[in-house]
Amino acid sequence: MGTGTPQPGSDSLSDDAATDDSPGTDGATRRQLLVGLTTGAAAIGLGASAAAEARGPNGNGAGNNRPVRDNAAGNNDRVEQGRGPPDQVIVGTTTQAAADEAAQQAREVRHKLDFGNRGKAVAGRFPEPAQQALQNRPDVRYVEPDATFEAIGETVPWGVDRIDADAVHDGGTTGDGADIAIIDTGIDSDHPDLIDNLGLGKAYVEAGTDYDGSSCSGNGNTYHEPWDDDNDHGTHCAGTAAGVANSEGVIGTAPGATLHAVKVLACSGTGYLSDIAAGVEYTTNQGWDVASLSLGSSSDYSTLQDACQYAVDKGVLVIAAAGNDGPCSDCVSYPAKYDTVVAVSATDSSDDLASFSSTGPEIDIAAPGSSIRSTVPGGFAYFSGTSMACPHVSGVGGLLMANGYTGHEARSALQGNTEDIGLSGSDGGNGLLNAEAAVPFSTELSISTLEVSDIEADSAVLNGTLESLGGADSVEVYFKYWEKGSKSSTVDWTSVETLTSPGAFSDSLSDLSSGTTYIFAARGKSSTGDWNSGSHLDFIPRELSIQTEEVSVSSSGTTLNGTLESLGGADSVEVYFKYWEKGSKSSTVDWTSVETLTSPGAFSDSLSDLSSGTTYIFAARGKSSTGDWNSGSHLEFSPP
Incomplete structure (x- = not known):
């Protein structure tokens, strides 16, 4: 609701603002x-x-004396300032059934709105008979113009x-x-x-x-x-x-x-x-x-x-x-x-x-x-x-x-x-x-959010530090966290811990969704009523993760190397290598024997009877006890 230019008698310019002789925009024209x-x-x-010059009749939503214009459909409907075409209305209902019926009666639906306990609404273009029929339903609260605001x-x-x-x-x-x-x-x-x-x-x-x-x-x-x-x-x-x-x-x-x-x-x-x-x-x-x-x-x-x-x-x-x-x-x-x-x-x-x-x-x-x-x-x-x-x-x-x-x-x-x-x-x-x-603030009460630790597929440990109590006797500390992009439906809080002196605090989360980005912050309220929050950090619970490492090639043979970086919440992972001659995968593809790992770490396997000077492609792979699969990147090597 701002005036784009000074108006007489409107207190539009402060002492340091531009006058009519100056753009006063610092980069704006x-x-x-x-x-x-x-x-x-x-x-x-x-x-x-x-x-006062532009204002039209009160009560029409946005009345003024500007010319009417054709609507977006290019037909003969006229759009008066303050409302859309005559058939563009909003139907407010108390039941889902009425909202569904309104959507069926509409020539075009612009929005389906859900206001919780207040009810539903359908905005669109409705023939006049449909508007009248809907207005007569006991579960329709209103049929009103889809007015324009400015x-x-x-x-x-x-x-x-x-x-x-x-x-x-x-x-x-x-x-x-x-x-x-x-x-x-x-x-x-x-x-x-x-x-x-x-x-x-x-x-x-x-x-x-x-x-x-x-x-x-x-x-x-x-x-x-x-x-x-x-x-x-x-x-x-x-x-x-x-x-x-x-x-x-x-x-x-x-x-x-x-x-x-x-x-x-x-x-x-x-x-x-x-x-x-x-x-x-x-x-x-x-x-x-x-x-x-x-x-x-x-x-x-x-x-x-x-x-x-x-x-x-x-x-x-x-x-x-x-x-x-x-x-x-x-x-x-x-x-x-x-x-x-x-x-x-x-x-x-x-x-x-x-x-x-x-x-x-x-x-x-x-x-x-x-x-x-x-x-x-x-x-x-x-x-x-x-x-x-x-x-x-x-x-x-x-x-x-x-x-x-x-x-x-x-x-x-x-x-x-x-x-x-x-x-x-x-x-x-x-x-x-x-x-x-x-705003209650203290230059002393201070809480910092620290990086997470012990990240697994479905769990992590949140960390924070109470740097100062700000003169209070105690501070109740905790963490607030949610899934990125879904704060309203996923926000949650950890349990509260009471600290009486500065120091680190942490809390463990479980039942997290692997691969989902979470946002969290350390927070606290002092016994004197002050609040403080650390910065927001994010983390992603680990999925099953396998990394392909460079081969070890010598005159005595070739060793393929890989690393199991995370079990992704599983008890064990069966790891192995897949390899083939470059350009002839369908006829030369093969697999090494399977090794079962119960914790992250390196694994390897030796190959023999390879063709000297031939380029091979390989990748470290694994299947977890929960049925997840993962593969590292493809690397190349040539036996001497």
Whole structure:
């Protein structure tokens, strides 16, 4: 929800930002500052005066005065800003049977959504009779338009400094271990201030494509990934949340957190409600910690409410920009208006409410949002908007959840540790975001994650070190671990051990899946309530592994050599060699005798009656007592 360019009376530029006579982008062009301007009641991205000119009727999702356009199918349907074609709707159900029936009735299915206890939803294109029939079913909760939403329009940026996030970084807390989803226009996949922190990406609308399926020129960025940013807005938000601390560019609020691009908005800054809901569902199912939504609408939609409730029920901290419709009262946008979501208003560098910021009783917290310098594809730029305030809060949320907080606990810490700057509750909620007060950190309490040991096919030993108790009497230490890419469904914790002095600790894991990558971190909570986490490391339980070694050739004969590196969890492995004359495998292939090994180690076998000067190929091979097979690489030799 950011303004791409200064607007009169919108507190758009801070003292050190560019003026109209200067690009003010440090590598971004003036054009890059102009893209991404959003309009209408759902288009939360403009300063006050520009928004007033562009705003259309309230209540339609994103009303404005822009021309209608043909939809992606190229037929006679017209797409009004704020909603898709008339037959493009979302059917919310209470039963799987109703969802299945909806999918059967659809001309085209865009998304099948599962919001857990909230119910199901099917987004697609439905004939009018099908819409009416579904609406009349008792197990259908709603049939609503698939509306369009829009983006709410290494120095330390003033916002990061103002909320004292840099003090938290100095104390050793950077958000390492937290996962923050930027649900927006994408993230620049090769920006030097972001690339080291990038995790997974998901595109519900591919880079270079507008929300209606038409192509668009975007912002001139090179698209290496489908989720690359073609608008600038998402990359700017990402830099504020978790720009890398690399001695250049900008540093984010949580510079050690992992950023995930969930691209639901197109190059125009517009996206369908169903894509946004699917992005929230995807974020939740990935087990990520924070969902950052710098987008919105003036209208309430059950699908979006379901998605946000589902995320919060699963432990996600959901944070959204309040909107840029100010000056106004009781004008907070959705999803920020939901009580499940942390609603963020914007302040300027003088600690005043930004003139463009939406306000209302739903505001939970205020954060810097005027003239924020952050990353854009190709460089850096100053943007203003509640979109810029939102990722400040998302980053601090990441700092908290990296320290072991649940989503509910993190929200309480954010709202209960603010700074009073004199704003009313409807303007600033509980007060100005204060990272130093919200995040418990100690320069002394310190835990390190060490490399795993004793790795086998289904087991491993996790290791860590309590380096300092930070003045506490004791620290409860343990490990958190999960399968890479499946955190939400596989995350687990080891048992807790209480230490009263610095030292090493470890715990054994069993029943692991051979060949699967696991991620783990040593963690601890002191008796004084401080949390600390070591870095994330990964390991792979060993599969059956055999290595072919070089032969030993002499005038007296040839010896083939191999190594059994791992039994892969088996009790024993039968090892041998397979060999043949190069170019004549079918007629010359042969095998050595079998040797049974019960532990890793070297093995060999001697060959005789080989043809001098002939090239042979061989490989060490083995079969475990559990039925697994493995072969080393093929090597060549020639007897003298």
